[in-house]
Amino acid sequence: MNRRYRRNPDLILEWGSEHDGVVLVDSRTLRRFAVKRTLLGVLNRMSAPVLPGELALEDGAAPGPQETEALLARLAEAGIVEPVDDAQVVDDPPNPTPPELAVHALAARGGIARSRLDEVDIPPARLRHREASEVIPLPAGEGDSRPLRELLRSRTSIRDFAETPVGSAELGRFLGDSARVRGWLGPDRLQATRRPSASGGGRHSLEIYVLARAVADLPPGAYHYDPFAHQLAKLQPWDAELDDLQHRLICRPTLTEHPPPVSIYLAAYHQRVRWKYGGMTLSLIYRDTGCLLQTMYLVATDLGLAPCATAAVEPQASPEFLRPYREDVVHVANFALGNPADSAPTSPDFRPLNGARP
Structure with a gap:
């Protein structure tokens, strides 16, 4: 009777249907348990280890020792509670958190059977902003590239930018080399495309929004x-809102006062992935984001531009230019772009490993 128990720290509480009531989900195994309100009251008092004799029902009544021990044994077998040794550290919250563990567990599950492809309404791979006030063709920006090995050695985050604008040809080449669609993959109805960066299933959910503060021959504003x-489709002229957006998502995370000439706001059109991958959607979007950011880094390095990604994200997309799409997209990352400043006061010192090639 001296054994202590605590609630499984990896449980997540979900609201079930009218018939299921409250549902507990083990974020590691994704097992689901429909539980009664009385049991929730007991579990609520088990965030720290307790002895069976310390438990009581919500109305204050205490079951007998044998009944309590039997209940806890059943809950432990199911994985809802767990026995705890006195020497075990139990005060620290789980790391990663239960929601993060649940996303990780879902990353290996999902997808629909090929036999059901004909039953699915597949979202288009191209998002058209028909509300745009202007459409501006970009120059192709053809040119020679440096060797890949050299780019990989030179790639770094640069947080200090010169006051000179980014050239429109440079911006065109940057976007074209890092994100332009090369062609279709498979039947047209599958809406899968090939682009410079990798994407799970060729879904390519990421939409690129350019906040152009200082680009030669391009009016300041927000573009898709x-x-x-x-x-580029012009969605909004430069205003105080874009100033604030750039400072919140670029300047504050990088600890710089001066905003870059160009900021990239990356938003994922999640239905483009969800229809095929279900519970894996968010995980795949994050992986795709990493692929695109690395591609942007290499292209910017090739062009001699200063790049820097930031991971500050908004729970809901706030820009006014995304108001009609806020239920359809999730904000996933940002990318700053400009010409490097002559000095870089916010860059950390770099110390090569002994014997390593520069």
Whole structure:
């Protein structure tokens, strides 16, 4: 009777249907348990280890020792509670958190059977902002590239930018080399495309929004990059809202006072992935984001531009230019772009490993 028990720290509480009531989900195994309200009251008092004799029902009544021990044994067998040794550290919250563990567990599950492909309404791979006030074609920006090995050695985050604008040809080449659609994959109805960066299933959910503060021959404002036509759709002129957005998502995370000439706001059109991968959706979007950011880094390095990604994200997309799409997209990352400053006061010192090639 001296054994202590605590609630499984990896449980997540979900609201079930009218018939299921409250549901507990083990975020590691994704097992689901429909539980009664009385049991929730007991579990609520088990965030720290307790002895069976310390438990009582919500109305204050205490079951007998044998009944309590039997209940806890059943709950432990199911994985809802767990026995705890006195020497075990139990005060620290689980790390990762239960929601993070649940996303990780879902990353290996999902997808629909090929036999059901004909039953699915597949979202288009191209997002058209028909409300745009202007469409601006981008220059192709052809040119020679440096060797890949050299780019990999030179790639770094640069947080200090010169005051000179980014050239429109440079911006065009940056977007074209890092994100332009190269062609279709498979039947047209599958809406899978090939682009410079990898994407699970060729879904490519990421939409690129360019906050152009200082770009030669381009009016300041917010633009959507159309990777099919290699053009920008103007969505909003530069205003105080874009100033604030750039400071919140670029300047504060990088600890710099001066904003870059160009900021990229990456938003994932999640239904483009969800229809095929279900519970794996968020995990795949994050992986795709990493692939695109690395591609952007290498292209920017090739062009001699200063790149820097930031991971500050908004729970819901706040820009006014995304108001009609807020239920359809999730904000996933940002990318700063400009010409490197002559000095870099916010860059950390770099110390090569002994014997390593520079």
